[in-house]
Amino acid sequence: MxxxxxxxxxxxxxxxxxxxxxxxxxxxxxxxxxxxxxxxxxxxxxxxxxxxxxxxxxxxxxxxxxxxxxxxxxxxxxxxxxxxxxxxxxxxxxxxxxxxxxxxxxxxxxxxxxxxxxxxxxxxxxxxxxxxxxxxxxDRRHLLLAFSLAAAVGLLAAMLTGVLVGRRAVAPLAEALTRQRRFVADASHELQTPIAQVHTRAQLIARRARTFGTATDLDELERLIGTTRRLGEIVDDLLLSAQLAAAPAGRPPNPPVDLTTLIATTVAAEAERAAERQVSLTVDTPGGPVPVPGVESALRRVVGELLANALTHTPAGGRIDVNLRTMDNCAELLIADTGEGFDQADAERIFDRFHRGKGSGDRRFGLGLALLREVVTSHHGTIEAEGHPERGARFTVCLPTTRSLITPGSVSRLERLRWRQLGAGRVLTARKPARTRSTQR
The missing domain is CATH 3.30.450 (Beta-Lactamase)
Structure with missing residues (x-):
């Protein structure tokens, strides 16, 4: 659970x-x-x-x-x-x-x-x-004494009864939540294959339509392809959420994931899209590897979703900075953009399921950021959001570089302030000079 x-x-x-x-x-x-x-x-x-x-x-x-x-x-x-x-x-x-x-x-x-x-x-x-x-x-004192003893025994019995009743009353709820999670996982897993088949066939038909079909048929097929793609994204999100919840606590540890390599490959995958949207994309990472314990596919989803979210909300001519550094047994990833931002009062609400922010369009379904929090939490990390309307947004992810738990207070306030100043458009020199930097415009 x-x-x-x-x-x-x-x-x-x-x-x-x-x-x-x-x-x-x-x-x-x-x-x-x-x-x-x-x-x-x-x-x-x-x-x-x-x-x-x-x-x-x-x-x-x-x-x-x-x-x-x-x-x-x-x-x-x-x-x-x-x-x-x-x-x-x-x-x-x-x-x-x-x-x-x-x-x-x-x-x-x-x-x-x-x-x-x-x-x-x-x-x-x-x-x-x-x-x-x-x-x-x-006689009154004797009655009060007898009542106090009876009340103490009664309260103890009430506590034991409450615990027993609570366990019995909540047992169906716990079972229902487990069955719900299992159903989501099973249904998502079963839906993946037919959705992928429909998406592939739609692409084949669209390819033929470009040669032999009409413009109207081609537009309809493109809409069908987009619909199946979005449906696949929903199923993937639901399956990931179910897998995170159902992961056994005693499973063997996964090999460390190199965040430096993971960020580089994820940014490279979004470089073309950033260039099409005329958005400047910069990456600043340490020269060497930054290994963290975890699941590579899940952490890749975190970086990819945050980067896709920043691209969605950053207009042409904007800038996105991706920065990675290590401090106090913690790897801190900061993705800052100069887009439309959001009200700081909604900093927690944006992580709620099915919450769709301004300008999300039909592409977003309100599951991405909620799943990111589940992924980061399952890796014993933290994720925080900071934004201002029309002045951009910053997402900070802290992941432990060892298997010990971390809390939001494990990173000093001074270090957080120095690191977050990167998102405000200021140039800040890290402890180690950056050896990996790529820029796409």
Whole structure:
């Protein structure tokens, strides 16, 4: 499976697992909150009933457990035989009720606990009932502790369940992606031969038409040849994409590819086309070989596609510079043109599949640059695009010269800046003088 598809499957599995875990966690939190709220409400109601009974029917001599009852006749306070806790009774509350005859209910946090106090007028006296809620607070703490343990166990079970559900839920997606990739590879492979046969026969018929046919027949045959050529390009792109994704990770390493020779042959193949379009094409490479591990046909596709893309978007009188250099265990290829360019905001979007930029015409199908990224990524390299409208575009490809992975940060920023100045039309001397240079106009 392709690395991008593996990342999609992995992200989907993680999201499903998180969703299951969050759902179960939310349910546990909701159940615990409801239980805790119900306990507090029940305790508060029970405490108020105790206080109300104490002020209306209780006596100083025999208050309920955890309670105290005080009686105030306007001058003195009778606390009974049971010693009150420090700070009680509340004298201000007794005086206020004695004056207004209005019941007061309050709570006091003191002595490491919470006291609920009810002060109420009864006959000629004022009665104050105090309830110590330390046991109720202890029950709440025990409930929270039990809930925390249950929540921890529940979240662990939720995570395990999420992982299991995620794997089972994503398995069909992974299988579907694999089957899709296999179908594309099989279909592309089977279509190659008949498309090539149709293209060859169309060329033979067109050759005969040039001698015996009419101009109308010849135009139609040329259109047929162009259509079959474009159809073959699509099939080749799809097959290459499928082969890149299906390549086994443990296959024997390929022999190193000499980028210097590969670039020279690719540029020579495009020289005639560049001359027809009146585009200046220059090549600057090191004198010696620049070997990189990889697949020669795939890397040739990278150079050829970037060069063809530059020719497509460069008008007559323009210039294309192809430069190769090595630095920090990395071979860096830069292809810069003076064509129509593109908005820098689209620098990532142009690598999307089926994205067709301005001026692409019928020839392009939006697969080329997307496949280039797949090829470069499969070689543990990077590809970057930089452009400005009507001021040209620059594509930079970094490939490791060893089998170690490279990242965009493996090339120093200063070296990148010096190297990219070539694309801005400035002459910059590389570390080694160029020994291979060809110019076509």
């Amino acid at each position: 392709e690395l991008a598809e593996q990342a999609i499957v992995r992200r989907t599995r993680i999201r499903i697992g998180l969703l299951v875990g969050v759902t179960i966690g939310a349910l546990l939190l909701l159940a615990g909150s409801i239980s805790y709220a119900a306990l507090i409400r029940s305790q508060e109601a029970q405490i108020q009933r105790e206080l109300e009974w104490g002020t209306r029917h209780g006596t100083i001599a025999g208050p309920p457990a955890c309670s105290w009852i005080f009686q105030y006749d306007g001058t003195t306070v009778d606390t009974g035989t049971n010693p009150p806790p420090p700070g009680f009774p509340l004298g201000d509350a007794l005086d206020a009720v004695a004056a207004t005859r209005a019941t007061q209910i309050t709570t006091v946090a003191r002595n490491g606990t919470i006291y609920h106090v009810r002060t109420e007028a009864r006959d000629a006296h004022v009665i104050q009932a105090v309830f110590d809620a330390r046991f109720q607070l202890s």
